[in-house]
Amino acid sequence: MKPVVISTWKHGIDANKAAYDILSKGGNSLDAVENGVKVSEDDPTVLSVGYGGLPDADGRVTLDAAIMDWKARVGSVICVENIKNPISLARLILENTEHMVLAGDGAYDYALKNGFKPQNLMTENSLKRYNDWKVSNKKGPEEIHTDDFILKKTKKEINEDGNHDTIGMVAVDKNGHVSASCTTSGMAWKLHGRVGDSPMIGSGLYVDGEVGGAASTGRGEECIRAVGSFLIVEMMRMGLSPKEACRVAVQRVVKLNLLSSKNRDHIFQVGFIALNNKGEHGAYSVRSGFQYAVFENGKNTLYDSEFLIDEEYIIEDL
Ligand code: GLY
Numbered sequence: 001m002k003p004v005v006i007s008t009w010k011h012g013i014d015a016n017k018a019a020y021d022i023l024s025k026g027g028n029s030l031d032a033v034e035n036g037v038k039v040s041e042d043d044p045t046v047l048s049v050g051y052g053g054l055p056d057a058d059g060r061v062t063l064d065a066a067i068m069d070w071k072a073r074v075g076s077v078i079c080v081e082n083i084k085n086p087i088s089l090a091r092l093i094l095e096n097t098e099h100m101v102l103a104g105d106g107a108y109d110y111a112l113k114n115g116f117k118p119q120n121l122m123t124e125n126s127l128k129r130y131n132d133w134k135v136s137n138k139k140g141p142e143e144i145h146t147d148d149f150i151l152k153k154t155k156k157e158i159n160e161d162g163n164h165d166t167i168g169m170v171a172v173d174k175n176g177h178v179s180a181s182c183t184t185s186g187m188a189w190k191l192h193g194r195v196g197d198s199p200m201i202g203s204g205l206y207v208d209g210e211v212g213g214a215a216s217t218g219r220g221e222e223c224i225r226a227v228g229s230f231l232i233v234e235m236m237r238m239g240l241s242p243k244e245a246c247r248v249a250v251q252r253v254v255k256l257n258l259l260s261s262k263n264r265d266h267i268f269q270v271g272f273i274a275l276n277n278k279g280e281h282g283a284y285s286v287r288s289g290f291q292y293a294v295f296e297n298g299k300n301t302l303y304d305s306e307f308l309i310d311e312e313y314i315i316e317d318l
Contacts, residue, residue: 002176002279004296005032007169008217008271011046012293013300015039019171020295029171030069033181034091037065040167041085041183044123048165051084052123053185055130058192061121064199065090065183070209070277076199078103082118083111087183090199101199121185133189166198168205168215170275178277180205180213180229186220196220202230211237212276214246218286219268225260226252232274242274243282243306250284250308271305284308 003023005016019036023029041050048054055061065086066076075094077086078101089111093102102110112118122130166184182204186196197220198204204220206229207213214232216223223229228249235245253270271290275281283292283305290305 001297003029003032003171003173004275004279004281004294005036005169005171006273006275006281006283006292006294007036008167008215008273008290008292009165010291010293010302011040011043011049011165011167012169012291013302014043015167015169016293016295016300019169020300023171023173024298026174028175029173029177029179030067030091032171032173033169033179034067034087036169036171037087037167037181037183038085041087044125046165046167047126047129047188048185049167049183050086050185051119051121052126053121054126054188055122056186056190056192056194059122059130060192061126061185062192063121063183063185064195064204065181066199066201066205067091067094067179067181068201068205068207068213069094069179070177070207072207072209074100074201076101076201077107078195078199079193080104080107080111082121083108083116084119084121085116087181089116090181090183100201129188166196166204166217166220168198168217168273170205170207170213170215170273170281172212172275172277172279176277178207178209178213178275180207180215182215184220197223197228200224202227204229206230206233208233208237209277212242212274214242214249214272214274216270216272217290218270222253222257222268222270222286225256228253228270228272232272236274236276241282242276242280243284246272246274246282246284247306247308250286254286254308
């Protein structure tokens with residue numbers, strides 16, 4: 001029953017509260033998804049988003065964010081530094097420019113010209129983690145991003161190391177209007193300049209006002225390859241439920257990973273959430289451990305997502 005907001009991971013619970021507060025007072029979904037994910041951007045204990053997000057290999061915190069509404073209006077920022085709320089910068093691009101995406105210094109300059117204040121986004125904790133990583137990293141920062149970075153992780157670490165818990169959010173308001181947002185500091189210790197799925201329309205998030213919206217979390221490279229969020233919205237357009245549509249996208253992610261990866265291990269996590277304009281929602285992930293939060297009918301609930309990899313399936317069938 002509308003309004004509904006869905007978001008990724010446990011920190012989605014607090015983000016949902018802010019979003020639902022707006023929705024329950026009759027506010028629109030665009031305001032809801034902007035102000036919802038700002039809660040995670042402001043929270044220094046969330047190590048993958050905004051203030052306190054873990055830095056890249058050069059010790060620089062670089063943020064990606066995007067927002068999209070039911071009228072196909074888009075704003076996106078890529079690799080922006082020292083701006084605590086990139087989602088609001090993305091919203092400003094959506095509202096005030098003829099463009100959709102601003103990157104790096106250009107995004108930063110545009111922010112300052114429009115009243116954003118520069119801020120050091122490193123915290124004591126993120127600096128300590130970075131220094132620990134530098135000491136423990138025997139191979140140098142570039143190699144850590146290749147196979148070892150992924151292969152040495154256990155299933156538990158894949159979900160809990162703070163590297164892949166981007167917040168994505170989709171909301172439908174009382175008028176049935178859907179919007180989505182996505183914001184992240186990206187993969188920890190990434191090469192400087194690396195950009196994930198979150199600011200890429202169609203990958204990190206997508207909305208079609210006639211259908212609904214979707215957003216992703218996890219290893220952005222895999223989601224980009226599958227253009228996962230767009231795929232989910234198109235599957236919902238064809239009549240699939242949000243959960244079924246997310247499952248199709250997860251299958252595509254795994255299939256393309258198998259096709260492209262020399263390791264063929266697919267030890268990574270990608271999770272999708274989706275919400276249609278009737279208020280029906282669902283999620284699916286590659287591996288176990290993905291959680292998502294749903295606020296509907298006045299109740300905010302954290303769910304365990306269904307997942308693909310530990311299911312019995314034949315790879316050739318994917
Ligand atoms: N999903 C966020 C990223 O990979 O950067």
